[in-house]
Amino acid sequence: MTDQPEFERLLAALRPWLEQVVIVGGWAHRLHHAHPLARAPGHEPVRTRDADVAFDTGARLTGRIADALRAAGFVETLSSDETPPIARYQLGTEDQGFYTEFLTPLTGQGMRRDGSADATIARAGIVAQKLRHLEVLLVAPWRCPVGGGEVAVLATPVEVAVANPVSYVAQKLLIHASRAPLKRAQDILYLHDTIQLFGGSLEPLNALWRTDVSPFLTRNQRASVRDLRPRLFATVTDTIREAARIPVDRRLRPEEVREVCAVGLAILLSDD
Numbered sequence: 001m002t003d004q005p006e007f008e009r010l011l012a013a014l015r016p017w018l019e020q021v022v023i024v025g026g027w028a029h030r031l032h033h034a035h036p037l038a039r040a041p042g043h044e045p046v047r048t049r050d051a052d053v054a055f056d057t058g059a060r061l062t063g064r065i066a067d068a069l070r071a072a073g074f075v076e077t078l079s080s081d082e083t084p085p086i087a088r089y090q091l092g093t094e095d096q097g098f099y100t101e102f103l104t105p106l107t108g109q110g111m112r113r114d115g116s117a118d119a120t121i122a123r124a125g126i127v128a129q130k131l132r133h134l135e136v137l138l139v140a141p142w143r144c145p146v147g148g149g150e151v152a153v154l155a156t157p158v159e160v161a162v163a164n165p166v167s168y169v170a171q172k173l174l175i176h177a178s179r180a181p182l183k184r185a186q187d188i189l190y191l192h193d194t195i196q197l198f199g200g201s202l203e204p205l206n207a208l209w210r211t212d213v214s215p216f217l218t219r220n221q222r223a224s225v226r227d228l229r230p231r232l233f234a235t236v237t238d239t240i241r242e243a244a245r246i247p248v249d250r251r252l253r254p255e256e257v258r259e260v261c262a263v264g265l266a267i268l269l270s271d272d
Helices: 005-017 025-032 065-071 134-138 165-178 181-197 202-216 219-232 238-245 254-268
Strands: 021-024 050-055 075-079 086-091 098-105 120-123 126-131 142-146 158-162
Touching (some): 005 050, 005 065, 005 098, 005 158, 021 025, 025 050, 025 142, 025 165, 050 134, 065 075, 098 120, 098 134, 134 165, 134 202, 165 202, 165 219, 165 254, 181 238, 181 254, 202 254, 219 254, 238 254
Parallel strands (some): 050 098
Antiparallel strands (some): 021 050, 075 086, 120 126, 142 158
16 A cells, blocks of 8 residues: 555665565554554545664665665765764655655664764665664564555565554654654654554454563563553643644544543553
8 A cells, every 4th residue: 555656666676675674654654554454544644755664783684775775766865973974865855755764773872882872873885773662663563565556666566564553552652752742743643543543453453562562572661651651641731732733634632632542552552
């Protein structure tokens, strides 16, 4: 399922590495809509012009991803004072185009031996950002077919690994405190929409939480998810109000957002 040929163009370039990478972020949520457990939400998924591609630090990425992206028309732009600098791979203009970023888990204290920030890593010719709690998104990924059809960029479908919705939700909770205010509101909207999308399958998905995701988390991560889940949605907050205002194709009430998240997450992430 895709309505953006740029995304299929990205997957075509990444075809040799699709067994080693996982789609996370907003495009993971969009691809969830095609899963058999999902139900029609009655609205378009939240649009995003960027695709986040994650890989484990131990992944064997042979060859040159950078060359494949360049051949597909992506242009590398570098920013930040990190070594190596943060990289974005862009199609089209900066304001209107589509871009991808590569991500990998941050472990340890986040500092190198020389005292510099351990924030990026160069692999297969590309630069990936190291992010805390990203490893959660790599647990038990789903496989999703993308492409096919006469007008598709990918005439033959490919299977891409996608962060499963349980890991997706848990990671949103784990990173909540470190996010900028607008990003917090966007994350809450994604939580709300994920709960609605899988509203009829929360109990089966809870089994995925119990058997795969929760056992993978550290004790501190499990405690953070357990404590934040009820506290974040106990009352309507300014962040929840902002989340309700984000969609332009539907009207959401802040109390509805709060209630859907509070009830849905209690089922989805239950350990009882």
